[in-house]
Amino acid sequence: MEIISPEGLRIDGRRPEEIRRFNCRLGVLSRADGSAYLEQGNTKALASINGPHQAGDKAKIKHDRVHINFQYSMATFSTNERRNRPKGDKRSIDISQLMREIFQSAILTDLYPKSQIDIHVQILQADGGNYSACINAATLALMDAGVPMKDFICSCTASLVDSKTIIDVNNSEELHFSNPLLTLAILPTSEEIILCQMKSRLHADHLEDILKAGIKGCKDIYEIMHREVLNHVREAAAVMNAT
Amino acid sequence: MTIFHSCRGHGTYLQDNKLKASVAGFVEKVGKLICVKPVKSRYNGEVGDVVVGIITEVGQRRWKVDTYSRLDSLLMLSAVNLPGGELRRRSEKDELMMRQHLTEGDLISAEVQSVHGDGSLALHTRSLKYGKLIQGTLVTVAPALIKRCKTHFHNLECGASIILGNNGYIWISPLLKEDAENQTTKSDTSTLEREIVARLRNCIMALAERQMLLYDTSITYTYEASLNYQVSQHKK
Amino acid sequence: MSSSTLSEGRKQFIVDGVTQDCRADGRRCIDFRRFQIETGIVSNTNGSARLRQYGTDVLVGIKAEIGQPKQERSNTGHLEFYVDCSSYNTTEIDGHIGDFTTQLTKSLERIYDSENVLDLKSLTIIAGEQVWVLYIDAVVLECCGNLLDCISIAVKAALYNTRIPGVSVNDEEGVLELEISDDPNDEKKLSIDKVPVIVSCNKIGHRYVVDATQEEECCSSGRLLIAVNDRNNICSLQKSGTGSLDPSTIFEMIETARQAAVPLNQELLQTLKREERSNNDKCGFFAN
Structure with a gap:
């Protein structure tokens, strides 16, 4: 099965440099300090934030910065084949650790010494780009919770097929193991790369192309996220000014 | 915006001599001070605020209070009115009687006395209108x-x-x-x-x-x- | 936000309120809180439903897979439950979260995995060898008291929404081969006539309340889980929590639960039918 047809379209009808339909919403849970839901194509993620609050465990209290707890879990019905464990398996723990480090560098942690922020992201439907959706959802939820950050963290995947780069890879495209898969996360304003993870082999000559494509994908996503956050603030302002 | 004409307030940070917003919210300008107030956040206490808190812990000469802030607030033994309205130094007997006055789960109304360096609040109930609810x-x-x-x-x-x-x-x-x-x-x-x-x-x-x-x-x-x-x- | 320990004064206020049939939010003892239910929002599943109430958000997904039947019931399909409470927003649960979710899972299995609730025989494909196994997974996104009841309502709605694909058995040279049909017209609906909802009845003071909030659960001196179906029959009973109950109390609690379950089951069925007819675009999490 070809990933890119002779007419230049992918299996779901997108062009190689097109991201999937992106929809997001802030403040979906009523009692969380911050929450966000987003859909990247058929991948659906829900993030919730609790904090910053007093660090519970004395061992976790850091006198100069906030402690970040991250939990990544995939609902058992999120994948085509049912998963047995939503979290606690090695992969989830590895991802949670990775996410914790990413957000540690973007959140202004020295503003909240001795506190703790709990971030929980649940993948409700997995159709490729799960880690990207996780990062994007967590960013939006942190914005909703009013946690100060240096910038948004926008994430996107990219791959190389027959020397052509494609971005925002979905599940069926990901399953082609021979193609490299790059997961990238950047701080959009400065274009600084905060996560760069590559699977499979890639010739060094193509690295620049695939990175550029990934950065462009992240920036496209940033535009949509930024717009949604602005709308959210405007709506809140409108209500507050009316009362 | 450059730093020459404005001062940095809450919700902003400096990067390469430029003032940037760190939260999504409303810009408030008070003279030269620029703050960005997020739409939603935990409580940031200010001196003189009236708060309702829940006692979470009874400790040495103080109670720890949950006021939905990022750190637990403190209510010192010296900052409450003694039953009977006496004015004296707190003795050891008072320390042992702390739990009888306020225990875990109790609700109080109090005023923010001061804000510590790390952001935690010190409360007091030294007025007849404050106290246990x-x-x-x-x-x-x-x-x-x-x-x-x-x-x-x-x-x-x-x-x-x-x-x-x-x-x-x-x-x-x-x-x-x-x-x-x-x-x-x-x-x-x-x-x-x-x-x-x-x-x-x-x-x-x-x-x-x-x-x-x-x-x-x-x-x-x-x-x-x-x-x-x-x-x-x-x-x- | 609030701590799990209540002060004596607040507890007394709640208990007195219950005695006067005026709870903290004005409800009577047998009133359920309003909830919203939406089905079919996770496309990867055979059936799904989401229940939303202020402070509670539960998502249930059902996946049907072909598997081996249970040893003791080789001619019927069966249900497997899993409750996932991993969000930090459910930190107000006493004790270890894993034990709590296991308890919920086992309660649901006990009540729902039975021939008296669903026509499990219709889930057989090849007797003794291959049956449909329904994996019912509940994800608790937020919880504000009365979790088991909310999960049970969402499970019933998800079962209503479930479609099992048609299977044809081909006998090729003695080897039985299964072919799952892609045709939506071949899909089977499940009958939920006998599917119950769980009504938890809490004893507060001398009266009984249903749909207790987190604060009311702290004041409860005994809890009875009663599964009631559309015909107002009792499908299951379980006493949980600390505190002992008098036999006469149990009878009274059952009556209270049955009274409360009537409008609940009716409203649920009406909502599900209305949703099915309207064929609107699902809002899912984008709804207000």
Whole structure:
């Protein structure tokens, strides 16, 4: 099965440099300090934030910065084949650790010494780009919770097929193991790369192309996220000014 | 924006000599001070604020209080009125009696005395209007929805009293009677008073869900509008 | 936000309120809180439903897979439950979260995995060898008291929404081969006539309340889980929590639960039918 047809379209009808339909919403849970839901194509993620609050465990209290707890879990019905464990398996723990480090560098942690922020992201439907959706959802939820950050963290995947780069890879495209898969996360304003993870082999000559494509994908996503956050603030302002 | 003409306030940070916003919210400019206030956040206490708190821990000469801030607030033994209204130094006996005065789970109304360096708040209840809250209901909303007013203690015309804590914790209770100091745990709230309290609770939650500012007038108007419906028919 | 320990004064206020049939939010003892239910929002599943109440958000997904039947019931399909409470927003649960979710899972299995609830025989493909196994997974996004009841309502709605694909058995040279049909017209609906909802009845003071909030659960001196179906029959009973109950109390609690379950089951069925007819675009999490 070809990933890119002779007419230049992918299996779901997108062009190689097109991201999937992106929809997001802030403040979906009523009692969380911050929450966000987003859909990247058929991948659906829900993030919730609790904090910053007093660090519970004395061992976790850091006198100069906030402690970040991250939990990544995939609902058992999120994948085509049912998963047995939503979290606690090695992969989830590895991802949670990775996410914790990413957000540690973007959140202004020295503003909240001795506190703790709990971030929980649940993948409700997995159709490729799960880690990207996780990062994007967590960013939006942190914005909703009013946690100060240096910038948004926008994430996107990219791959190389027959020397052509494609971005925002979905599940069926990901399953082609021979193609490299790059997961990238950047701080959009400065274009600084905060996560760069590559699977499979890639010739060094193509690295620049695939990175550029990934950065462009992240920036496209940033535009949509930024717009949604602005709308959210405007709506809140409108209500507050009316009362 | 460069740093020459403005000062950095909350919600902003400096990068390469440029002032940037670190949260998504409203820009507030007070003279040269620029702050960005997020739409929603945990309570950031200021001296003089009235708060409603829940005791979480009884410790050495102080209580730890949950005020929905990023760190637990502290209520020192020296900052409460002794039963009987005496004025003296706190002795060891007072330390042992701490738990009898306030224990875990108790609700108090207090004022922010000072803000420590790390951001935690020191509370005091050294006034007759502050103290333990016994009969009533607690409602929690986002702190940003509480409008700053001259007073946060209101005896509403509908027949109940509310305390709008700046930290988003709101206490609704039946109208305090004359000898309010001697409130015991014995119940003497009639069904009518209870319905008023329940109605107020539902009104406040409805306003909060719609992100509307909470103050005595907005709550009273909503209450009057809700009189068309029975309490048990309310959505929540 | 609020701590799990209540002060004596607040507890007394709640208990007195219950005695006067006027709870903290104005409800009577047998009133359920309003909830919203939406089905079919997770496309990867055979059936799904989401229940939303202020402070509670539960998502249930059902996946049907072909598997081996249970040893003791080789001619019927069966249900497997899993409750996932991993969000930090459910930190107000006493004790270890894993034990709590296991308890919920086992309660649901006990009540729902039975021939008296669903026509499990219709889930057989090849007797003794291959059956449909329904994996019912509940994800608790937020919880504000009365979790088991909310999960049970969402499970019932998800079962209503479930479609099992048609299977044809081909006998090729003695080897039985299964072919799953892609045709939506071949899909089977499940009958939920006998599916119950769980009504938890809490004893507070001398009266009983249903749909207790978190604060009311702290004041409860005994809890009875009663599964009631559309015909107002009792499908299951379980006493949980600390505190002992008098036999006469149990009878009274059952009556209270049955009274409360009637409008609940009716409203649920009406909502599900209305949703099915309207064929609107699902809002899912984008709804207000």
